[in-house]
Amino acid sequence: MPELPEVETTRRGIAPHLEGSTVAEVIIREPRLRWPVPADLPALLANRKVESIERRAKYLLLRFSHGTVIIHLGMSGNLRVLTEPFPAEKHDHVDIVFTDGKRLRLRDPRRFGAVLWQAGADNAHPLLAALGPEPLSPAFNADYLQAAIASKRVAIKLALMDNHIVVGVGNIYASESLFRARIDPRRPAQSLSHHECSRIVMAVKETLEAAINVGGSTLRDYVDSDGKAGYFMLQSQVYGRTGEPCRICGTPISQFRLGQRSTFYCPSCQR
Missing domain, CATH: 3.20.190.10 (MutM-like, N-terminal)
Structure with a gap:
């Protein structure tokens, strides 16, 4: 998708x-x-x-x-x-x-x-009226995120995927961002400190910007193409790497279901 x-x-x-x-x-x-x-x-x-x-x-x-x-x-x-x-x-x-x-x-x-x-x-429009801030905009910052999740008991990964909180952070990039921030995706959202929210905000922005930069080389594919080019993704740190060694500590990457979606994380790096 x-x-x-x-x-x-x-x-x-x-x-x-x-x-x-x-x-x-x-x-x-x-x-x-x-x-x-x-x-x-x-x-x-x-x-x-x-x-x-x-x-x-x-x-x-x-x-x-x-x-x-x-x-x-x-x-x-x-x-x-x-x-x-x-x-x-x-x-x-x-x-x-x-x-x-x-x-x-x-x-x-x-x-x-x-x-x-x-x-x-x-x-x-009803599809746009209730959307949260853009993740790459200044409006998505640590103060905003901490306030938005202050009463949320759901796992932080699910909160990041909630378009009412922040838009456009899908399953892949939520897993990757939380690894970059060293946050366990199962953590209750309301348990996160301001400092941890700051790490998450920075990680989301860096992860999405990295993926967009990778896509920059495909811009020519949008003119006179057959339309069959595949979607791109930056080299994943955890997503789709179940059982493979963490690129930071060597611990095998774990996978579990969260909100009926596959979630990937490092049990040692993410707390």
Whole structure:
């Protein structure tokens, strides 16, 4: 599933080619995604200019003067900018075609993604209204995190994966961040000190930034690609390494289920 670094890399890959471009038409081949693609989207976007392409959590936002196209990649979706009208394949569900001949194509084999419209301010949309701060923003800091989890008895890993507390920290990056912070993922969130919250905040930012930097080398893949490039991840310290030696202390990495998700940690390094 695309995580925040993959979505941010997608944004950086497509934005330079589409910002400032004017929509000529929208082609909807399959409207039955996670939620129906609005039938009036072609009329809403015709002759309108993309003012900016931004990201909120794992949502991509194509902002126009009168509203926003909200795109979620679901579990298997991806976006590519095409400079020619290459024939659509089976899972190419939506094209946004621009007057300069470029087109933004959504491919989504499992159809768990979304293409939605929000008139006016996008932060009023139900999917965005209750989201927590961006993990790479100044708003996500030790003071904020300690206050947000002060009454939370759930494990800190589950708290980090709660989009009401902080957005975009999925299963992989929660495990990796907590290893970097040397915090046991099972610790009750409310038990963490301010200093430990500071370590977690720093670790989340460093982990996500490292993954985004790895993705920087794939930016060219977002233009005239077949759309089948896989998702990237930084070299994991604990995730998926059950039984392998910890890269710090040599202790075998442990795995257990937490919130019905696989969780990986080092029993010696993380307390």
